[in-house]
Amino acid sequence: MSHANNLPQSTPESQGISSSAILAFLDEAQQSVEALHSLMLLRHGHLVAAGWWEPYGPEHPHMLFSLSKSFTATAVGLAVAEGRLSVDDSVLGFFSEDAPARVSANLAAMRVRHLLTMTTGHTEDTLSRVVRQREGNWARAFLRCPVNREPGTHFVYNSGASYMLSAIVQKVTGQKLVDYLQPRLFAPLGITGATWEECPRGVNTGGWGLNVKTEDIARFGQLYLQKGMWQGQQIIPALWVAEATRCQVPNDSNPNPDWHQGYGYQFWRCRYGAYRGDGAFGQFCIVMPDQDAVVAITSGVRNMQAVLDLVWKHLLPAMQEPSLPEDAAAQALRRRLANLMLPPARGQHSSPMASVVSGKEYVFLRNDMRLKTLSFDFGSDTCTCTFQQGRRKDPVVCGSGAWVRGVTRLESPTPRPVAASGAWTADDTYQIKLCFYETPFRPTIVCRFAGDEVAFDFRPNVAFGPLERPILVGRTT
Helix, strand or coil: CCCCCCCCECCCHHHCCCHHHHHHHHHHHHHHCCCEEEEEEEECCEEEEEEECECCCCCCCEECHHHHHHHHHHHHHHHHHCCCCCCCCECHHHCHHHCCCCCCHHHHHCEHHHHHCCCCCCCCCCHHHHHCCCCCCHHHHHHCCCCCCCCCCCCCCCHHHHHHHHHHHHHHHCCCHHHHHHHHHHHHHCCCCCEECECCCCCECCCCCEEECHHHHHHHHHHHHCCCEECCEECCCHHHHHHHHCCCECCCCCCCHHHCCCECCCCEECHHHCEEEEECCCEEEEEEHHHCEEEEEEECCCCHHHHHHHHHHHHHHHCCCCCCCCCCCHHHHHHHHHCCECCCCCCECCCHHHHHHCCCEEEECCCCCCEEEEEEEECCCEEEEEEEECCEEEEEEEECCCCEEEEECCCCCCCEEEEEEEEEEECCEEEEEEECCCCCCCCEEEEEEECCEEEEEEECCCCCCCCCCCCEEEEEC
């Protein structure tokens, strides 16, 4: 586990956790969610367990989605400590040039703390209105959203509010969020290569869009657990850590138990005295002060509560004091963590149909995926699938019983890393599993051949929209 060189390492038992409990967590995760991408467990400041499900790996960043919000709040706390703003400053005061012609009393009353606590007075997330703004002025769009309630009175999850925090930091510092955090947070923690999406006007999106490695999530959680102290240096004021992670507002309308324990400054309260930053599809930074522990998880799940339930069921109760005798399962745990892998496509290596369709190009009518053509080149132990979107053709090599890494623009405007595997599930059906291993997205493509046609069935594992898409039909020319 040398990848986490800033974290002292230890056996689980030395820090009061049985290896058997971690194995039980992994077993049930595989059975019930089967979509974890990475896990890092810290206790008493020591890294006691770390694993990545191939093709994910410690060297690769991962999309954080709304876990980005906790980093944004940290930037606000640092700017407050530097005297650049106050949580009681008026939001409008930073954007007078973008204020609507008629300012409502509720908008005038909105303060920075209301952005932090998701109590802006809006009755729904402003994000969709913000990102659709034609001129790309997201701040102006936010300020024109109706503020129907008095700020501070109602919790409504609002990624547009998090964007405004980023815009405010950039206003008062003259730096993008990612640049402002570089010497103040990222460099001291040893976080390198962080990237953050931007709005059309060059402001980091704040509420989403940060990409860092799992060990960076773990270090961030450990920093908060240590009340802002890192290697003898006070990185974040302890008072800000306390304020950001306590229950600032109730949020008891959500049926999931860990989503109605209260909300802080872009942090969620959890059961068992814990708190967390989290992001869509299961990106977690879980801090457990009572147990002196941190759990960092990346994943691609539809049910995020199920992942937290496994942490509370297996990991939390396993944390004992003082240290434990070495567990006979320790060696098995080390082997397991070193050999984690998401299952590749399962089926036959070949089919009589392979030689029939190999080399043929299938052409599709106009479709929402912008897929123009698809061709297959079957070899002895791989298949090269070439997808054409627009003028470009992207070959993706699918391993047989294994993942093969490559790059593709499929489902993306720019090239991004992908791992692929493929197998015949029937004589006429070839299944492709794709893993965009810097994201939670792992779609399955089912290609069914009949005569001069192929039915192309694209099935996302997770999505913000529908999980079912129309089946596309391609024909040879």
